[in-house]
Amino acid sequence: MTGMEFIARVFPYLALGLFVLGTAWRFLRWRSLPAHLKWTLYPFPKGTAGQLKYMAGEIFTFGTIYRFNRRLWIGAYVLHMAMGGFVLFSILYLAGWLPGTAVRIILWILLAAPVYLVALRSFNKYLRAVTTPEEFFNLIFLAAFAVAGLAASPSAMSPRAYFVGLMLMRPDAASLPPELVPAILLGGLFLIYLPWSRMIHYISKYFAYHAIKWQKN
Amino acid sequence: MLHPPLDQQPIDPAYPFRSESPLSREERKARFLGALKGILELDLYDRPLKMYLDTCARCNNCAGQCPVFQATGDVHDLPAWRSDLLRRVYRRYFTPSGRLLGRLVGAKKLTAGDIDAMVEAFYRCTMCRRCAVHCPLAVDNALITRIGRVLLAEIGFVPKNITVSVAAQLAKGGNTSSIPPAAFIDTLDFLEEELVDETGINIPIPRDVEGAEYFFAAPVSDYIMEADTLMGIARVFHAAGASWTVGTENYDAINYGLFYSDDKLEEILNRLLAEVRRLKCGTLVIGECGHATKAALLFHKVFGRSEYRDIRIESILQVTRRFLAEGKISFAASKDQGSVTYHDPCNLGRGLGLYEEPRELLAAAGIEVVEMQPNREMNLCCGGGGGLVVAPDLHDWRMSVGGLLKAEQLRATGAKTVVAPCANCKKQLRELVQHHNIDMEVAGLHDLVGRALTREEKA
């Protein structure tokens, strides 16, 4: 197998698999931790409906940061929405319901938000004091992925055939536009890295709220 | 420089609190890491501690909530920075990424200088948990502060005023204020005389009554400082016709172990429970004291000996509120109190959810409360929490930093009285109103509740 074949036919599955496994491992690991100490913070939303409502509101608005940290919120909120939006728009594009321009717009946003956050974290005295190189690395990683994505498009070859093949479990190296290779690599590496980075909060948030902060006595 | 090396940042030379460890600077590091390893292997803190150490998005949302940071604007008072003192050590020694990548992932080798910084940082946090209310990831810096202090205690760093009180409490028949039994009895007699003077009837404070339903333990300093609170509580028990008692072999609910040591917490709690058991009482009632109530209620099932697990533990706030609900006590039309505001002690509010009980009692007693802004879960710490009120060296710091926002908040209410059902808060608030020239009385909840009771003629 050539390098190109590996990247086209194996790597995407490998990255996704490792992402799922890593996330599952961390989820199960945290779930298995005993909770002897009650460390509830009062008051907390009552009932599953109330808790879901709070959590959904928090996830879709970043309300706590919006209230107290508006400048960070602009960057953080846009960044997270762009990450979700990129996945969603890509699927819609592959399904033929959105033009490629929509995905490119999202990629521009996915580039702008990290750049803004890097600047904010560099120039705001208080954010700088609590920012570690890891934060910058994560942001630059995302920005690099966005750049790679933008650089690959519009390419001479439509990437649609390749990705559809990938999704149908019939990956075809010949249909992969070469310009897309850096984006595939960066995207895959990001997925592999994600569960082991501080960005694992997409899982930890569940436990920190439901299993600790809102734990009933 | 994007990320200033944390250990090169000086700790505040003006901060008056210092604690000295008998260990050499080299020994401290090894023992600190050993103790951290021990805690991480302990089932007790597994879930919250590891979660808090693993995740923090460094968004600084906590900064806006921290009354200490708000007062100083100093990067060293950022809750995320403070927690990072421990977090980066954890990452360096106990996570694969930290071992491998070091500073790149915010991990750092522990130095004796880091420990110095921690001694100060963890004793500039009042453990009020206000920052945890609005953390998007629900990280609670107060638990990290607590664990940090536990580790520091393992290597000999404990504020002297706290160790002196704890040693006095753990001596035979001792208590944190070193009130000897004879003085305790004399004080109870005095309070009974005062109750006769005030109410015209005999309201006993029963001692060593075997089989009483309620065993009452106040923070022992109340027997020096808070006559009105104790008298109010006696009036409530009496009015409700409850069978209650104090114990003459252990009459101190204070548990400073909550602030720095699980071992001490456990020992102090079990000694109190042993006294409850000696007198065969069913329920331990903790007086007006935030940390003591939290220590007992939260850690009873964790550290209480198995033979004491059947003892019920309640806050006096819950008991009095229940007496009201059951119609066992009632209130007369209240005499004009002047305007009253209510201070939510952090450990009773955020810690235990006792927000409405005191307010309902005040309302039932016909006392209108002018709320502080903000209040309840967003209330500001008095500035003396986390045991800091015990240290006289910290008086100026508590006035000008820890309690600065609180003083402004008190003044803004324009109230004549602030009610705080917590010995720790009351001491700090009294010092605050004096220092900041605020014309306000500081009172406990039962001071007012007791006076508003319908006159009971049971003698």
Added chain:
Amino acid sequence: MPTIELAGKTYEVDEDGFLEDLDKWNEEFAQAYASTEDIQGTLTEEHWKLIHYLRNYFQQFGIAPMIRKVCKDNGIDMKKLYELFPTGPAKGACKLAGLSKPTGCV
């Protein structure tokens, strides 16, 4: 053990300046301490009455009495007590009276 020199005499005290031995107390000790506890000039009759009252109770019970008892037994109110000892009864008054330092939440 730290010591402190007041009016030409040396006393053994704890690190907050509280006298170690109740019996080593004398009136010069109290007077010499007055200014550090925010009391202007010489101690008045009212100060001495309280100081001796505290010492008597301490000799009998090994602790200072409840603040309300101090007020009641001496016919003064809290406000007056703080006027006499601006740093508070637990700190100023006990220190001048040669009592050991009150501990805990006092």
